[in-house]
Amino acid sequence: MNTATQRTFAHIEDDQSVSLHTDAIPTPSNGEVLIEVAFAGINRADLLQRKGLYPAPADASPVMGLEVSGIVLATGDDVDPLKVGDKVCALTHGGGYASHCIARADHCISVPENLSLEQAAALPEALLTVWSNVFVRAGFSAGERLLMSGGTSGIGTLGIQMAVAMGGEVVSIAGSDEKCEMLRQLGCKAVINYRDQDLREAFDEAGYSGKIDVVLDMVGGDFTSTCFDLAAVDGRIVCIGIMGGVKSQINLATLFMKRLTLTGSTLRRLSTEDKTQAFIDIRTHIVPLIAEGRIQPVIHATYPLAAALEAQEAMQTGTHTGKLLLDCQIDLA
Known part of the structure; x- marks a missing residue:
């Protein structure tokens, strides 16, 4: 482990450039751990924050980054069973684009032995997003059918595997034949190429129209009406993204004739207690499946910390398949 007294962090300036800065390594308080960061995840929330559309809470770190993997370097009190030297991945309250980061101990996951730290960095945000929205908010259970929009994203590639491993059936959409085939290999029963086909017609021909129990809608806009x-x-539609726009025309008659539930959430709106409970459930139900190799993170590319802006722009294009990461391992000696 690094014994430096300063951390390095990425600062994105004027939405156009990134520079590396140093300051004192933070000290963990009660219930917290200090992580020597190996890798940090790039999330769409980072892009929105950079554009001023998803401001960080007042008590959050001004440094971007909502998830990391690394080694526990120091601990506060009451962090049992974590200890110095443990390999963990964690949801953070900001601060992930850095060589060192503070995280709540109850928002950490011990890295399974079959995963590298690079793979582990792809877990926290996606696991929490899928668990809290698909399994908790929508009540998805074995034997039900899930439509995973954004299937090739970090959330989508992990969520598909989670739903299949928990006994569900998953269908999805993608923008190329290659991506469609990749999602089938992850366990999707059917995948529709939305660039070549009308989604309603294609799902109707495949026998899925009116038969989707849960939709994780990362698109919003006109796609939400398609979900109806x-x-x-008794279908449940959970909207967590607005890549297709913030407004949608929906048919209220369909809403009440089918007894649909339309809901949505953001992780920053989840209480600390809800996040903690979600991580307890994830450790119980999902981490063992990861340790068995039944759920595996999909990594598209890893960028150096100084290329944080380039990594975010790569996410903006939507051409990636899987997770985009930052390598935060910097020699501070």
Whole structure:
């Protein structure tokens, strides 16, 4: 482990450039751990924050980055069972684009032995997003059918595997034949190429129209109305993204005739207690499946910390398949 007294962090300036800065390594308080960061995840929330559309809470770190993997370097009190030297991945309250980061101990996951720290950095945000929205908010259970929009994203590639491993059936959409095939290999029963086909017609021909129990909608806009048509009676639609726009025209008759539930959330709106409970559930139900190799993170590319802006721009294009990461391992000696 590094014994430096300063951390290095990435600062994105004027939405156009990134520079590396140093300051004192933070000290963990009660219930917290200091992580020597190996890798940090890039998330769409970072892009929105950079553009001023998703401001960080007042008590959050001004440094970007919501998830990391690395080695526990120091601990506060009451962090049992974590200890110095443990390999962990963690959800953070900002501060992930750095060589060192503070995280709540109850928002950490011990890295399974079959995963590298690079792979582990792809876990926290996606696991929490899928668990809290698909399994908790939408109540998805074995035997049900899930439509995973944004299937090739970091959330999508992990969420598909989670739903299949928990006994569900998953269908998805993608923008190329290659991506469609990749999602089938992850376990999707059917994948529709939205660039070549009308989604309603294609799902109808495949026998899924009106038979989707849960939709994780990362698109919003006009896609939300499509979700109404595809949903089964008592279907649940959880909207967590607005890549297709913030406004949608929906048919209220479909809403009440099918007894649909339309809801949404953001992780920053989850209480600390809800996040903690979600991580307890994830450790119980999902981490063992990861340790067995039944759920594996998909990494698209890893960038150096100084290329944080380039990594965010790569996410903006939507051409990636899987997770985009930052390598935060910097020699501070």
